[in-house]
Amino acid sequence: MISTKLDFPSLSVAIPTYNESADIERVIRGFLSTQYPNLKEIFVADGDSTDGTQEIVRKISIEDSRVKLINNPLKVQSAGLNLMLDKCSGDIFLRADAHSDYAPDYIEKCVEALLESKALNVGGAQRFVAKTPFQAGIALASKTFLGSGGAKYRNPKYNGYADTVYLGCFWRKILQTLTGYCIEATPNEDSELNIRLKKYTFDLEQTKNQEPELNQSLQNTNNQAIYVSSKIQVWYYPRTNWKSLWIQYFKYGRGRYLTSTKHSNQLQLRGKLPFFVLSMTILMAFIDLFFPQLRLPIIEFIPLGILFPFMESLRVNWKYRSNFKDEFWRGSEEEIPSFLSRWFFCGVTLLTMPIAHFSGYTYQLFRHRVLRVDGW
Numbered sequence: 001m002i003s004t005k006l007d008f009p010s011l012s013v014a015i016p017t018y019n020e021s022a023d024i025e026r027v028i029r030g031f032l033s034t035q036y037p038n039l040k041e042i043f044v045a046d047g048d049s050t051d052g053t054q055e056i057v058r059k060i061s062i063e064d065s066r067v068k069l070i071n072n073p074l075k076v077q078s079a080g081l082n083l084m085l086d087k088c089s090g091d092i093f094l095r096a097d098a099h100s101d102y103a104p105d106y107i108e109k110c111v112e113a114l115l116e117s118k119a120l121n122v123g124g125a126q127r128f129v130a131k132t133p134f135q136a137g138i139a140l141a142s143k144t145f146l147g148s149g150g151a152k153y154r155n156p157k158y159n160g161y162a163d164t165v166y167l168g169c170f171w172r173k174i175l176q177t178l179t180g181y182c183i184e185a186t187p188n189e190d191s192e193l194n195i196r197l198k199k200y201t202f203d204l205e206q207t208k209n210q211e212p213e214l215n216q217s218l219q220n221t222n223n224q225a226i227y228v229s230s231k232i233q234v235w236y237y238p239r240t241n242w243k244s245l246w247i248q249y250f251k252y253g254r255g256r257y258l259t260s261t262k263h264s265n266q267l268q269l270r271g272k273l274p275f276f277v278l279s280m281t282i283l284m285a286f287i288d289l290f291f292p293q294l295r296l297p298i299i300e301f302i303p304l305g306i307l308f309p310f311m312e313s314l315r316v317n318w319k320y321r322s323n324f325k326d327e328f329w330r331g332s333e334e335e336i337p338s339f340l341s342r343w344f345f346c347g348v349t350l351l352t353m354p355i356a357h358f359s360g361y362t363y364q365l366f367r368h369r370v371l372r373v374d375g376w
Helices: 024-032 053-063 079-088 106-118 133-141 171-176 189-208 212-219 241-260 267-290 299-317 339-367
Strands: 011-016 039-046 065-073 092-093 100-102 121-128 169-171 226-236
Touching: 011 024, 011 079, 011 106, 011 212, 024 039, 024 053, 024 100, 039 053, 039 079, 053 065, 065 079, 065 212, 065 299, 079 092, 079 171, 079 189, 092 106, 092 171, 106 169, 106 226, 121 189, 133 241, 133 299, 133 339, 169 171, 189 226, 189 241, 299 339
Parallel strands: 011 039, 011 092, 039 065, 121 226
Antiparallel strands: 092 169, 100 226, 121 169
C-alpha cells in the first residue's frame, strides 16, 4: 500500500476528446476531486469539437490551472495522446476516456498496481454499463466469448498479467522512449503499444540473461509488461446506435490488420482470427466454385450464422436477468429495457461486431495488397 510521501510519484492525466460536452466536465471534476496527493495536471487534447467541449474545458482551467487544453488537428486519439505525452511532466502518464465512469480511488489503485506489479502498463477490467436499450445489448454482449474474445481485461475478477488492458497507466519516460502511440495503427493503438511494451520487457530480460536457452524460454512465455488489477474500477459506456457500433468495429478491423503487418508474430489468437476466417472463407468459395460436386454446405451456414448469435444472446440475457439492473443499468429505473429488447439488441451486437471487424480487416487488406496503399 502507498504510505509515505516518497511513494507518490507525480501523475498526469491525458484525455483525448471530440464532441464530449455531455461528459467531459463530470470526468475532469472527478479526477480533480481525487485524494491522490500528487496529481500534477489534467490534459485534454481536443480534435476541434463543435459541441462546446473546448469551452467547458477552458472554463474549468480558469478555476484550476492543472487543467490544460491543447488542440489535436489530426482528430484521432493516438495523435492526441502523443501530443499530451510530449507536453506532460508527471512521472506517470494515465490515459483516460471521456465516456467512462471512474471509481473515486481510480488514480490511487492505478499507482498502487504500477508500483507493486513492476509492470510497464496497468489497468482494470473494462466494465460495460448502459443508459439506453442498445447500450444494454452491447453491455450484455461483452459478457460472452463472442463479444470479448476471451480477453482477460474483460473479466472484472481477474488479477494478473495479460496482453492488454483498458485505457492504461504508464511510466512516462518509458512511453517516450518507445515514441508513444502508433498513429498508423489507429484505432488499434492500445494493442499495438502493448505489443511493443512486451517486446521492450523481453529485450531488457535478454540483456540480463545471455544464455540462448533461457532467452528462448522467455520468448515463449507471457512476460510481465501488462498487468490487470480487479481493484482498478472503471465503467465504459458503449456506442448508442447500430451505425456507430458498425463504424467502431470496422475501424477496429482496419487497425487490427495494420497491427498484424507490423507485429505478425506477436498477435494473440483473437488478433489472428480475422485472417483465419478470411482465408477459410476464400478457400471454401474456391472449392465450391471449381468442385461443385462436393456440395459444400456454404448456403446452409448462413442461417446458422445468424441464429447462433441470438441463441447466445438468449443464454447471456437469461443468466443476468435478475441482476441486470445492478450490474449494467445506469439510466432511470423507469427506462429499464425489457428482456425482449435486451435479447434483440444483444443478438444484433453479436452479429454486427464480427462482420464489421471482418469487413474492416478485409478492406484494409485489399487497400494494402491490391491497391498498394500503406496506412489509412
